[in-house]
Amino acid sequence: MEREILRLGWSVGRETRVVAARDFRGFCRDCSGRRVFLVADARVMSLHSQAIFRGVGDRLLGAFVMESSERLKTPRTLHAIWSEMHRVGLARNDVVLAVGGGIVLDVGAFAASTWARGTRLVLAPTTLLAQVDACLGGKTAINVAGARNQAGTFYPAELAWICAEILTTLPEREYRCGCGEILKAAILSGEPELREIAGGLPLPGRERTEWSRRAAAACLSFKARIVEADPEEHAGRILLNLGHTLGHALESATGFGLNHGEAVALGILASAAMARRLGAPADFCEEVLSCLCGLGLPVRLPRRVTGIGRFLRRDKKALPEGTRWILPFGWGDCRPTLLPRDLEGELLAGALEELA
Numbered sequence: 001m002e003r004e005i006l007r008l009g010w011s012v013g014r015e016t017r018v019v020a021a022r023d024f025r026g027f028c029r030d031c032s033g034r035r036v037f038l039v040a041d042a043r044v045m046s047l048h049s050q051a052i053f054r055g056v057g058d059r060l061l062g063a064f065v066m067e068s069s070e071r072l073k074t075p076r077t078l079h080a081i082w083s084e085m086h087r088v089g090l091a092r093n094d095v096v097l098a099v100g101g102g103i104v105l106d107v108g109a110f111a112a113s114t115w116a117r118g119t120r121l122v123l124a125p126t127t128l129l130a131q132v133d134a135c136l137g138g139k140t141a142i143n144v145a146g147a148r149n150q151a152g153t154f155y156p157a158e159l160a161w162i163c164a165e166i167l168t169t170l171p172e173r174e175y176r177c178g179c180g181e182i183l184k185a186a187i188l189s190g191e192p193e194l195r196e197i198a199g200g201l202p203l204p205g206r207e208r209t210e211w212s213r214r215a216a217a218a219c220l221s222f223k224a225r226i227v228e229a230d231p232e233e234h235a236g237r238i239l240l241n242l243g244h245t246l247g248h249a250l251e252s253a254t255g256f257g258l259n260h261g262e263a264v265a266l267g268i269l270a271s272a273a274m275a276r277r278l279g280a281p282a283d284f285c286e287e288v289l290s291c292l293c294g295l296g297l298p299v300r301l302p303r304r305v306t307g308i309g310r311f312l313r314r315d316k317k318a319l320p321e322g323t324r325w326i327l328p329f330g331w332g333d334c335r336p337t338l339l340p341r342d343l344e345g346e347l348l349a350g351a352l353e354e355l356a
């Protein structure tokens with residue numbers, strides 16, 4: 001019924017367990033004797049509240065239910081969660097349980113990491129993107145003044161509970177968004193299993209549920225190796241930003257008209273085109289394009305996007321002398337590359353031209 005797929009040790013003496021299960025029955029088992037504060041996605045609650053409440057049982061202390069929108073991933077929402085935590089008397093030894101996609105997980109985990117200087121944290125990701133990526137690694141975040149993930153903490157959850165069955169209610173567009181992160185893991189690792197998974201998304205049904213289960217296990221195992229070696233992104237973890245430098249700027253520049261996974265997909269393709277201009281084999285760029293098409297992800301910008309440069313300057317990897325891009329030169333061969341402003345401008349203009 002449920003299976004531990006990995007256990008990750010953090011240098012701060014904490015541990016994250018990742019469990020794959022077919023429902024939510026056991027996801028609060030480790031919370032016995034503790035009270036649970038639920039931070040949950042409104043849509044997920046409208047579809048799955050019975051199963052979730054059954055899993056939480058009589059441990060429920062309070063709840064904050066929110067719409068998942070980048071426009072609500074803000075200090076204001078964080079403040080509203082803290083206020084509710086205060087109202088119900090959440091204590092340090094209680095558990096914050098975040099149930100939803102990457103937005104709810106990021107905000108809920110931020111609230112958990114700061115409330116009482118850190119409460120216990122359990123994550124139950126309900127989108128493909130959150131199951132293959134956001135639920136592991138300890139990054140929490142909110143947007144500030146429209147710019148992505150400007151404030152955040154490093155705060156690993158003690159448990160991530162992956163239930164592939166919950167993805168059956170996920171809208172198709174959201175499903176496909178998770179595929180961008182799967183392709184990212186496949187390119188970074190070059191592993192044959194991940195490459196095969198990234199080769200195409202099965203149609204909805206049992207085959208897709210099994211595919212999601214495999215994708216989560218393979219992506220999270222890969223991510224665990226990276227973040228275990230570099231939890232706070234001083235070295236190797238920076239590679240996980242593949243596609244995100246431009247992706248975040250595109251999300252902001254389109255006023256979140258592109259969602260995260262779509263923007264990352266375009267970011268990966270643009271980075272591959274930039275790498276090709278610096279000598280990467282043209283075949284590799286074609287293979288990336290074909291995977292994106294197979295996964296049903298966009299390979300063209302929705303319209304002419306302006307103001308990208310302004311948002312790139314706000315990127316956390318921007319330095320006075322330029323921005324550090326992660327450029328893919330082949331499967332399993334991604335290189336952090338500091339691009340001075342003029343070269344960045346030239347490579348990016350060329351890549352965006354190809355995506356127009």
Ligand SMILES: NC(=O)c1ccc[n+]([C@@H]2O[C@H](COP(=O)([O-])OP(=O)(O)OC[C@H]3O[C@@H](n4cnc5c(N)ncnc54)[C@H](O)[C@@H]3O)[C@@H](O)[C@H]2O)c1
Nearest residue numbers: 043068101102103126127129130134139166169170174260
């Ligand atoms: N912390 C990390 O390591 C990390 C990594 C990657 C992405 N992120 C963050 O994740 C966010 C994107 O997350 P996302 O793509 O999961 O989107 P999301 O959280 O916005 O969810 C997408 C939509 O799906 C709905 N939904 C969620 N689960 C559902 C279900 N089972 N059935 C029906 N509808 C469901 C939500 O209501 C929402 O409308 C971004 O803000 C990004 O910054 C964080």
